[in-house]
Amino acid sequence: MMAPIPALRLEGIVKTFPGVRALDGVSFEVLPGEVHALLGENGAGKSTLMKTLAGMHQPNEGRIFIEENEVVMRTPLEAKAKGVVLIHQELSLAEEMSAAENIYLGELPTKSFGRVDWKTLYAKAGEILKRLNCKFGPQTRVSDLSIANKQMVEIARALTVNAKAVIFDEPTASLTDAEKVVLFDIIRDLKARGVGIVYISHRMEEIFTISDRISVLRDGTYRGTLVTAETSEDEVTQLMIGRSLDLSRNEAQVEFGDVALEVRGLSCGSLYRDITFNVRSGEVVGFYGLVGAGRTEIAETLFGLRTPSAGTILLEGKEVRISSPVDAIANGISLVPESRKEQGLVLGMNCRDNITLPQVDDLTAGPFVSDGAELAIFEQYRDRLEIKTPSWRQAVGNLSGGNQQKIVIGKWLAMRPNVLIVDEPTRGIDVGSKAEIHNLIRELARSGYAVIVISSEMPEVLHVSDRVIAMYSGEIIREFTAAEVTEDNLVQAISGIRADKVA
Numbered sequence: 406m407m408a409p410i411p412a413l414r415l416e417g418i419v420k421t422f423p424g425v426r427a428l429d430g431v432s433f434e435v436l437p438g439e440v441h442a443l444l445g446e447n448g449a450g451k452s453t454l455m456k457t458l459a460g461m462h463q464p465n466e467g468r469i470f471i472e473e474n475e476v477v478m479r480t481p482l483e484a485k486a487k488g489v490v491l492i493h494q495e496l497s498l499a500e501e502m503s504a505a506e507n508i509y510l511g512e513l514p515t516k517s518f519g520r521v522d523w524k525t526l527y528a529k530a531g532e533i534l535k536r537l538n539c540k541f542g543p544q545t546r547v548s549d550l551s552i553a554n555k556q557m558v559e560i561a562r563a564l565t566v567n568a569k570a571v572i573f574d575e576p577t578a579s580l581t582d583a584e585k586v587v588l589f590d591i592i593r594d595l596k597a598r599g600v601g602i603v604y605i606s607h608r609m610e611e612i613f614t615i616s617d618r619i620s621v622l623r624d625g626t627y628r629g630t631l632v633t634a635e636t637s638e639d640e641v642t643q644l645m646i647g648r649s650l651d652l653s654r655n656e657a658q659v660e661f662g663d664v665a666l667e668v669r670g671l672s673c674g675s676l677y678r679d680i681t682f683n684v685r686s687g688e689v690v691g692f693y694g695l696v697g698a699g700r701t702e703i704a705e706t707l708f709g710l711r712t713p714s715a716g717t718i719l720l721e722g723k724e725v726r727i728s729s730p731v732d733a734i735a736n737g738i739s740l741v742p743e744s745r746k747e748q749g750l751v752l753g754m755n756c757r758d759n760i761t762l763p764q765v766d767d768l769t770a771g772p773f774v775s776d777g778a779e780l781a782i783f784e785q786y787r788d789r790l791e792i793k794t795p796s797w798r799q800a801v802g803n804l805s806g807g808n809q810q811k812i813v814i815g816k817w818l819a820m821r822p823n824v825l826i827v828d829e830p831t832r833g834i835d836v837g838s839k840a841e842i843h844n845l846i847r848e849l850a851r852s853g854y855a856v857i858v859i860s861s862e863m864p865e866v867l868h869v870s871d872r873v874i875a876m877y878s879g880e881i882i883r884e885f886t887a888a889e890v891t892e893d894n895l896v897q898a899i900s901g902i903r904a905d906k907v908a
Contacts, residue, residue: 410472411434411436411437412435412436412437412472412569412599412600412601413469413489413603415431415432415468416432416468417431418464418466418469419465419467420450420453420464421465426625427625428450428625429624430627433454435602436601438596438598440592440596440604440615441602441604441617441620442604442605442606442616442620443605443621443622444605444607444621444622444641444645445621445623446623446645446646446836449625450622450624450625450626453625454622455572455605458572459481460478460481460484461491471487471488471569471570472569488566488569489568490562490566490570490572492560492563492573498558500548501546501547501548502547503545503547504534504544504546504550504561505527505543506526507558507562508533508543508558513526527543527544530543533561533564533565534561537557537560537587539554540554541554553584556576556578556584557580560573560588560591563595570600570602571595571600571601571602572602573604575833576606578832581695581697582695585611607834607835608862609836612633612641613633617633618631618632619631619633621641621645623647628645642836645835645837646835646837659871660687661687662685663685663721664684664685664721665684666719666855667719668680668717668718669719671703671715671716671718672715673702673711673713676699676711676879677699677876678880679716680699680703681881684855684856685855686855687853687854687855688855688856689846689850689856689869689870690855690870690871690873690874691860691867691873692857692858692859693863693866694875695899698876699876699880700876704828705740707738707824708730709728709733710730720736721823734763738822738826739817739826740826740828741810741813741817741826741827743828745813746802749816750802750809750812751801752800752801753800755798755799755800756798756804757780757782757783758779759801759812759813759816760783760816761778761782762816763819763820764820782819784797785819786819789815790815790845791841792808792812806838807835807837807842810830811841814827814845822854823854824856824857826856826857826859827856830843830846831865843865858870866895867887867892872886872887873890875895875898876899877899878901882902883898883903885898
């Protein structure tokens with residue numbers, strides 16, 4: 406039996422940027438009707454390879470084939486016309502245009518004299534949105550949509566053409582569990598129609614659920630291809646980073662200090678109600694629940710971004726009122742936010758200035774900021790957190806996801822907090838950097854910080870937490886120690902099943 410002709414094939418792709426060889430002779434293929442996962446650490450070259458394929462970058466060397474035909478992709482529209490669609494990790498939507506206009510951007514249906522055929526546009530876009538089970542209409546302005554629904558608009562773009570290959574770059578980063586189910590159904594439908602799927606993700610459970618084969622890049626080079634059904638997470642990880650990782654649960658029994666933060670009966674309208682818990686010095690308390698459970702909203706309240714409607718916050722036994730981030734910082738509370746790029750960093754600013762931004766007023770000498778004081782702080786946290794950057798002058802937007810997250814953590818550690826809240830600490834971070842962040846969280850706790858970790862990933866919560874608080878629909882349902890928590894009772898809890906209802 407003859408081997409099938411690949412839907413897409415790349416041979417010896419080389420791509421250089423000033424001072425950087427991002428891709429070094431990479432070859433890769435995806436077969437018709439195959440989901441081929443592409444893995445690698447941040448900076449391994451995955452996104453560069455896909456952007457080269459999608460016409461956003463031009464390779465310095467190498468060839469691209471669609472089926473048996475060698476092609477040149479000069480622009481994304483040209484790539485799309487030839488059947489290759491890239492769904493970006495970073496949203497690339499026109500915010501003030503409608504969902505329909507974004508879906509057909511660059512190829513709007515027209516009538517005579519080049520006028521847009523709005524009726525046809527809305528009808529065609531409406532059919533695609535219905536197929537994706539979207540709850541919004543084609544005329545909805547994109548700026549009015551949630552992050553998850555914006556991601557669904559990105560995905561809808563792939564369904565407008567007779568695609569030969571569709572590239573999904575971290576497609577579930579902003580999706581709820583229900584939306585992930587819809588996405589996987591769409592991928593399986595594309596697969597059944599003979600479309601080749603390239604799937605890039607840092608989430609191993611997704612990779613092993615949806616993919617047929619896995620290829621790995623490291624430092625811009627091809628490292629090998631594995632059949633998903635015949636490999637393991639540990640083998641894939643070793644291929645990615647050259648070593649095994651400790652992915653075991655945190656079961657260490659340690660001595661904790663006094664209660665650093667106590668919350669009594671905290672409520673915030675319909676977002677959450679009657680929240681009571683505490684965190685001790687040296688302890689990591691994990692918050693786990695479905696999207697919308699109220700976890701992030703509690704963190705935002707503790708940091709002064711929301712005003713509670715009831716309840717009390719105590720720090721080291723003393724009641725405090727927190728009405729702004731300034732109050733929170735003054736009381737020793739810091740928040741590493743859910744979205745580092747939108748809420749935690751100024752991407753065009755250098756590493757040093759990002760780390761010292763919250764305390765710039767304290768670093769002034771007359772009318773000027775003290776460069777020496779800023780540099781000393783940067784160097785301290787660069788060394789402590791092992792931040793990898795060529796120099797302090799490097800723009801944060803050019804760093805890998807893991808190093809960006811370390812910059813955000815360093816920024817708040819430099820404020821010397823007693824309580825550190827970390828919301829989704831490893832979202833969009835590769836498995837190697839994820840392990841570094843987990844180790845950092847545990848090390849911060851051992852050095853005396855009271856740490857709250859909010860995560861949507863069960864393995865992460867189990868790995869780093871001394872206690873786990875399970876939330877459902879704005880309420881704390883159950884609380885577990887590391888010794889008593891299991892995947893089963895945690896799933897029950899976040900589904901709204903209380904301890905007294907468990908058989």
